[in-house]
Amino acid sequence: MSNYPAPPRRRLRAFAFDPGRSTRLDTAAINEVTIPVRWETDLSPGPVGEYLEVVDVDPASNRLYRPVDLNDPHLLAQDGLAPSLGTPQFHQQMIYAVAMTTIERFEEALGRRALWAAGRYVGADGRTKYVEFVQRLRVYPHALREANAYYSPAKKALLFGYFPAAPARRDGALPGGLVFTCLSHDVVAHETTHALLDGMHRRFAEPSNPDVLAFHEAFADLVALFQHFSFPEALRHQIARTRGDLGAESLLAQLAQEFGRAAGGHGALRDALGGPSDDGRWRPRRPDPHALERALEPHDRGSVLVAAVFGAFVAIYRERTARLVRIATGGSGILPEGALPHDLVDALADQAAKAASHLLRMCIRALDYCPPVDVTFGEYLRALITADRDLVPDDAHGYRVALVESFRAWGIYPDGVRSLSEEALLWRAPRGEEADAIRRALGDAEAIRERFVPDWGLRTDREAVSDAANEACEEVNKALMSGPHYDAAEALGLTLRPDAPGSISRSSYWSRTHPNSPALEIHAVRPARRVAPSGEIHTDLVAVATQRRFGFFDSDRQAAADAGTMKDVEEQADFVFRAGATLLIDLATGRPRYLIGKRIDDDARLDRQRRYLRDRFNPALQGVYFGARSAADPAPEPFALLHRAAPSP
Structure with missing residues (x-):
C-alpha cells in the first residue's frame, strides 16, 4: 500500500486518428497523442477496470494475446506503450484509453455514473423477469477477421475486426496491409457511444421509423468527431493548414480515414462537410433541404443529421473567431497570404475547442430530453434546444440559433410546431x-x-x-x-x-x-x-x-x-x-x-x-430489425448487420 495519494490521471499514448497518418510526413508529428485517462486504482491486466474488460482473443488465428499491465512501473514512467501497429498490447492500451475518455465525456455532461444496458432474461417458468447488472462492457480488439466493428447488445460487448486493405488506389494505401479497426480513434469512440446510448435508451435500436437507426449512427459519429477537438496539437495543425477555415477539407471533420481508404473508398469512411467528387477532388457538401427525402439507408440518413450539427458548429466557430480575425488583420477581416501567426492559430484553436466541447455536452445532455421510443431527428432538435435553454437561458453565443438555422437548411423539421422560434421548439x-x-x-x-x-x-x-x-x-x-x-x-x-x-x-x-x-x-x-x-x-x-x-x-x-x-x-x-x-x-x-x-x-x-416496416424490410430482415417481443426472445445483432451493410464511401 502506497503512502502517497493516487494520481488523478493515467497518461496513455494513442493514435489521434489512425496508424496510416503516422506514415505521412505532414501528419506524422500530430498523430501520436497522450490521453489523460481517469486513474483507476484497481485496474488489473487486460486492462480490466470499473467499466471495461479488454479480452484479447483472436478466434481467426486461435490466439490469446498476453494482456497489458498498465500498472507496470516501466509503462507508468513512459505514458504506456509507444504506438505500434504490430503490438497487441498497444492495441489493448489504446482501446481502453479511447473508450474511457468517451465514457468520461458522458458522465461530465450528465452529472451521473454511466451504466451499461442491463442483462434481461426470464426464468424457467417463462414469466418471472430478471434484470442483471452489467458492471463491465467486454471489449475484443481482434474479434473478427473482416472489415467491421460493432457493439453487441446481446453480449454487452464491443467487437473489433481487422482485414487486409483493398488493392492500392491513388491515395497510396498499402495493398494487402492489415488494417485494425481497434486502432482507429474514431471507430473506438463510435462503438463505445453505441453502448452508452443503448444503456440510456435501449429502444433506440428498434427502427420504428427511418430516423431511429440513423440517429444511433449519427450520434455516435458526432461524439467521435467532436473528440477530435480535444487534441491540441492536431487541432492547431489543422487550423494552420486550413488557415482557420474549419469549413474546408480537414481531418477534424473526417471519420476513420484509413478504414475508408482500405475498404476501397476514395477517402474517409464519412466526412461531415464534403467528400470526393467524380474527379477525385474534395468538394464541400452544400446544405440540401431535400436530402432526407432521398436518404433511406441509416448511414446515409444519419449523415444528414451529422452535417446539420457540424454545420452549426462551423457557423458558431466563425462567429466566435470573426473578432480575432479582424484584430489580426487591422479590421479588414481578410487574412494575408502565407502562414498564420502562431498566436492567432492558438487563439483560433482555443475557440474551436470551446465550441466543440460545448456542443458535445449539448448533444449528450439532450438525450435526457428525448422520447424513449420512435425518436426522430426533429424531436432531437427540440431536445437540444430545450436542454440547453434549461441550463443557459441567455444564448449569448448563438448556439441554439445556429442549430435551428442549420437543421432548417438541411430540411430537418419537427412535427407539431407552428414555427421554428425557440419558444415553439421547447418541449411543453x-x-x-x-x-x-x-x-x-x-x-x-x-x-x-x-x-x-x-x-x-x-x-x-x-x-x-x-x-x-x-x-x-x-x-x-x-x-x-x-x-x-x-x-x-x-x-x-x-x-x-x-x-x-x-x-x-x-x-x-x-x-x-x-x-x-x-x-x-x-x-x-x-x-x-x-x-x-x-x-x-x-x-x-x-x-x-x-x-x-x-x-x-x-x-x-x-x-x-x-x-x-x-x-x-x-x-x-x-x-x-x-x-x-x-x-x-x-x-x-x-x-x-x-x-x-x-x-x-x-x-x-x-x-x-406498419407501412414503413412492410415496405422497407424484406421478410429475412424483419426478424433482425423489429426487436424482441419478450425477454425470452431477444433481438439478434442489429449493429453487426447495420455496420456490415454500411455503404462504401
Missing part, C-alpha cells in the same frame, strides 16, 4: 390536469425525493447505483398501479384500463390484483444534474415509462387483436409498436417540468410504422 410542460394527476400518483416533492431518487453520484458504487435505480423503477410502477391511477397513465400517453385494446400487452405481475390490466414498464428513473454558467446546480428526476402494443400488417387482423377476439396475440403479431414518455420533475418543488412522449392510442403513428 404537462397541462394543469395532467400535472395534477401525475402529482397525485407520485406525491409531493418530499415523497418523490424519499421514494424515487436513487443515489447516482459520480463517486457512488455503480452496482449500488443500478440497484437503487431498479428499486426506484419498481416504486414508480407501484405508485401508478396503486390506484390504479388511470388519469396519470393517460397523461403519459399510456393506459392502465382493463378495457384497453386487446393488442396492448397485459401484465402478469398485477394480474391477481388488477385483472386484465395493461403492462407498464418503467425503463429508468435517474437524476439529471447540470451546472449552469452561474455555478447554480440544477437537478431533475428523469422517469421513463413505456408500453408495447402488438401490430399486424393486415388491418383486419389488427382490428381483431384490438377487439380482443384473437387468441395468442403476441405469438401471431408481425411487429411491436411501442409508446412511452420521458417525464422531467423538478426535485426542489416536485413539479413536472416536461412531458415528452408518444401515445399508445396513436393509430396514425401505428399505421406509419
